[in-house]
Amino acid sequence: MKNSAQVVIIGGGVNGCLLAYHLAKSGLDVVLLEENYLASGATGRSQAGIRQNLIPLFATKQNIKLAKRSVEIFEQLGDRFDRDVEFTQHGSLLLAHNQAEKNLFRQVMARQREQGIQSTWVTNHQIADEIAPCLDVDKAETLGGLYCPSDAQVNPFKLTHTYAEFANREGALIYTGTKAISIEVDHQKVIGVNTSKGRIQAEKVVVAGGAKTRKLAKTAGVTLPTFPERHEIAITEPLAPFLDPIVFSPHHWTIFGQTERGGVIGGWSGVAKKASDYNQEADAKILSAYSRYLALFIPNLRKVNILRFWSGLFDIPIDFTPIVGETWIKNLFVNCGFAGHGITYAPALGELLTELITTGSTSNQDIMDSLSPKRFRSPKKYVEQTLWRFMDRIPDTTWEKMRSPLGKLMLRWGHLISKLM
Amino acid sequence: MVNKDQEVTICYCEDISKKEIIEAIEKGYTTIESLKRQLRVGMGPCQGRNCLNEISKELGRKMGKQPQELKFPRVRLPLVPVPVMVWEKIFTTKDKR
Numbered sequence: 001m002k003n004s005a006q007v008v009i010i011g012g013g014v015n016g017c018l019l020a021y022h023l024a025k026s027g028l029d030v031v032l033l034e035e036n037y038l039a040s041g042a043t044g045r046s047q048a049g050i051r052q053n054l055i056p057l058f059a060t061k062q063n064i065k066l067a068k069r070s071v072e073i074f075e076q077l078g079d080r081f082d083r084d085v086e087f088t089q090h091g092s093l094l095l096a097h098n099q100a101e102k103n104l105f106r107q108v109m110a111r112q113r114e115q116g117i118q119s120t121w122v123t124n125h126q127i128a129d130e131i132a133p134c135l136d137v138d139k140a141e142t143l144g145g146l147y148c149p150s151d152a153q154v155n156p157f158k159l160t161h162t163y164a165e166f167a168n169r170e171g172a173l174i175y176t177g178t179k180a181i182s183i184e185v186d187h188q189k190v191i192g193v194n195t196s197k198g199r200i201q202a203e204k205v206v207v208a209g210g211a212k213t214r215k216l217a218k219t220a221g222v223t224l225p226t227f228p229e230r231h232e233i234a235i236t237e238p239l240a241p242f243l244d245p246i247v248f249s250p251h252h253w254t255i256f257g258q259t260e261r262g263g264v265i266g267g268w269s270g271v272a273k274k275a276s277d278y279n280q281e282a283d284a285k286i287l288s289a290y291s292r293y294l295a296l297f298i299p300n301l302r303k304v305n306i307l308r309f310w311s312g313l314f315d316i317p318i319d320f321t322p323i324v325g326e327t328w329i330k331n332l333f334v335n336c337g338f339a340g341h342g343i344t345y346a347p348a349l350g351e352l353l354t355e356l357i358t359t360g361s362t363s364n365q366d367i368m369d370s371l372s373p374k375r376f377r378s379p380k381k382y383v384e385q386t387l388w389r390f391m392d393r394i395p396d397t398t399w400e401k402m403r404s405p406l407g408k409l410m411l412r413w414g415h416l417i418s419k420l421m
Numbered sequence: 422m423v424n425k426d427q428e429v430t431i432c433y434c435e436d437i438s439k440k441e442i443i444e445a446i447e448k449g450y451t452t453i454e455s456l457k458r459q460l461r462v463g464m465g466p467c468q469g470r471n472c473l474n475e476i477s478k479e480l481g482r483k484m485g486k487q488p489q490e491l492k493f494p495r496v497r498l499p500l501v502p503v504p505v506m507v508w509e510k511i512f513t514t515k516d517k518r
Contacts, residue, residue, distance in 0.1 A: 037454045044458065157458035176452075237466060237502060261461070282498065284511065291508035302509070305502030307466055 002173060004201035005031040007357065008193050010180040010216060011209035013043035014156060014346045015335050017163035017174075019206060022354035024170035031202075032164075032172060033195055035179040039160040042210040042342055045280075045312025047233055047265050048156040049246045049257060050074060050344050052117050053092045053148040056104040058320055058341065062367050064108075064115050066322075066348040071150055073347035083162040085154050086260040090244040092151035093122070093131060095142045097251035105146040112148065119148040134242050134298050140249070151246060153257060156343060182219035183207075189330040190220070204357060206333040211278065211313040213336035222327045225318040225376055226337050230275040231267060232286045234309035236301065238262030247297065254293040264301065267309075268293055275313060282311040314340045324349050325356060325372035333357060334373055431479075432472040434465020442476060446483045453477060454494050463494060466502050 007023050009016045012034025024030045034040070052067040074087055096102040105121075112119045123144045124137045131147055164174055179196040183205055192201040207213045211228035218224075239262050246257035256266025268290035287309045295302050317323050317337035322345060324335050335353060338345055349371075355362040362368045427440040437460050450456045453463075453476060462476055463469030477488040484491075 037452055037458075039458060040454070161455075161459060236505070284498065284508075288508050288510075288512040291505045295505055295509055302506040303504055305466070305504050306499065306508060307502050308464075308468070308497040308499075310497050 001175060001178070001195075001197050001200070002031055003199065005029050005173075006202070007031070007204045007206065008033065008200055008202040009206045009208060010193065011041070011207065011213070011335075012038040012160070012164070012174065012176060013041050013208065013210060014039070014160050014163065014343050015043075015350065016206075016208040017160050017167055018346050018350040019208060019335065019353060020172040020174065021163045021167035021170060022350055023357060024167050024172035026354060026358050028358065030167070030172035031200060032167070032174045033178045033180050033193070033200075034174070034176045037176050038164055038174070039157050041212075042312050042314070042338075043156045043160055045233075045310060046156055046340070046343060047246075047255065047257065047267070048154050048159075048343055049092065049255075050152045050154060051092045051148070051246065051248070051341075052112060052151055052344075053094045053119065053146055053248070054108065054341070055094070055248070055250045056108055058339065059108040059111055060321070061111055061114070062370055063321070063341075063345075064111055064117070065367065066345045067341075068115050068117055069348035069351070070344055070346065071152065073351070074152060074154065077162075081162050081166060083158070083165075085158045085162055087152055087154045088260050089150060089152040090246075091131070091147060091149040092246040092248065092257075093127070094146040094148075095140070095247065095249040095251070096145055097140075097142055097249065099143070101251060102143050109146055117148060118150065119146060121145075122147045132243055132245055132247060134300065135247065136297060136299055139299070140252075140297050142249075147245065153246065153259060154343065155260070159343070180209075180216060183216060183332065185220045185329055185332070188328070190332045204331045204333065206335060206353070206357070208335040210336060210338075210342065211275075211315040213315065213334055217327065217332075217334055220327075220329050220332055222329055222332065222334070222373070223376075224323060224334065224336070224373060226315050226323065228275045228278055228313040229316050230273050230280065230311050231269045231314055231340065232282050232290075232309060232311040233265060233267030234287050234290060234306050235259075235263040235265045237305045237307055239264065239304065243298070249293075249297070252293050252296075254290065254297070256294060256297070263307070264294070264298075264304070266290070266294065278313065280311050280313065282309050284309075314338075322349065322371050323373045323376075324353060325368055325374070327373045328377055431475045432460070432462040432465065434467055434471075435461040437462050437472075439475075439479065442479055443483070446480060451480070451484060453480065453491055456480070457494050468496055468500070469494065 006029040009032045020032045181194045184192040190205045214224045243258040248255040253270040254268050316339045323337035429439045457463045481488040
């Protein structure tokens with residue numbers, strides 16, 4: 001194995017491979033380390049939706065901006081690489097089940113429209129007639145939904161493999177089966193990475209390890225306030241195309257969509273558990289609950305077989321904003337905290353991070369400042385910022401509706417933050 | 422020259438021939454996991470029970486290893502396809518957070 005590189009990227013998911021490609025293309029000498037095989041972590045375990053239809057908790061202006069930029073990049077991916085990554089743009093549908101959610105989603109729509117995303121509010125009739133005739137909207141008691149036609153799905157393995165292949169062509173070296181154990185720091189500056197196959201000297205280190213980023217960053221003395229959460233999804237046997245958009249019902253915590261291959265992939269995250277031990281064992285009880293909701297939304301799926309179910313880890317940052325940029329250790333960059341939106345943000349963040357690593361500044365400084373891990377540097381600043389973001393994000397109407405599941409989620413996080421204080 | 426032998430279908434679930442598998446190995450997908458991700462072999466209803474032996478033999482031959490030295494992918498539950506209507510009734514715990 002090579003023993004020195006200009007940039008060492010840790011993590012062979014979509015974010016790591018994408019970054020390896022961009023950095024290698026800009027002429028740097030790049031090494032990528034992956035513990036298992038490419039896309040073995042959250043990337044490969046995800047449903048791989050690219051949604052600009054973020055739930056209100058995540059739908060800040062900048063997150064929507066990032067998602068929009070990503071969709072633009074994904075749209076041109078086919079021309080750029082001449083590879084089929086099964087990118088299908090069938091839209092996504094965010095279902096509302098009560099008035100409070102309806103109000104919240106309409107606010108999301110207003111923010112999307114500000115950024116130029118052509119999302120529309122659709123009624124039950126429109127859903128039943130045009131958008132997803134297979135959905136049983138009456139039984140599921142929906143009040144319409146937010147429909148974003150440009151949302152898409154992709155094959156996460158092919159996407160990662162494509163970026164890895166082209167990164168390789170640009171000269172990046174990819175070592176799979178090589179675990180990064182710790183990051184070496186000298187005088188607040190990165191000097192190298194210890195791996196299971198020896199030491200690599202590095203000028204710059206980027207950690208894009210999903211939920212495990214926090215573990216590695218800790219070895220360099222950087223404490224990131226994120227925690228892993230286990231979510232489970234299942235896939236059915238392939239069916240003829242019948243469901244275009246990805247359907248997400250935050251009320252029932254259920255999301256599902258049909259892949260290009262034909263399987264209905266989705267999951268229920270009503271009892272997503274904190275997985276501090278990084279345990280990725282799937283629990284059949286969750287599949288059982290998911291099946292009930294799937295059958296509620298699409299009764300015809302009752303007789304369809306479920307082939308497999310598995311779980312993956314979300315990396316949830318305390319303020320629900322990705323953590324991307326240089327840490328307070330010089331030349332140590334992190335790219336994590338996506339809370340299940342890793343593929344959605346990957347291309348947009350890859351672009352910005354490449355600019356930051358190669359030139360030291362970016363064209364979009366506002367976004368990079370708000371995503372920077374430096375926001376967690378001092379505890380006081382961190383608590384202030386978190387609370388401010390939190391208050392800012394919850395519309396007044398919701399405070400009254402804390403009984404709704406959305407409100408419950410917010411309450412749960414609120415509890416967590418108060419604990420930290 | 423294409424060997425007639427290579428036209429043989431190895432993965433029936435996803436319709437993948439021996440030739441496609443050899444091509445993928447030559448492209449650099451040299452673990453069963455990465456072959457599975459790229460070609461979907463072992464991701465169908467049989468979960469690799471029909472094809473993984475053949476694939477491991479082929480990969481072992483290419484890599485100069487015994488098939489049993491290769492790392493096999495994890496088998497995911499359910500072991501056989503189970504309909505949604507059965508899952509619905511298996512656990513009826515409360516779905517609340």
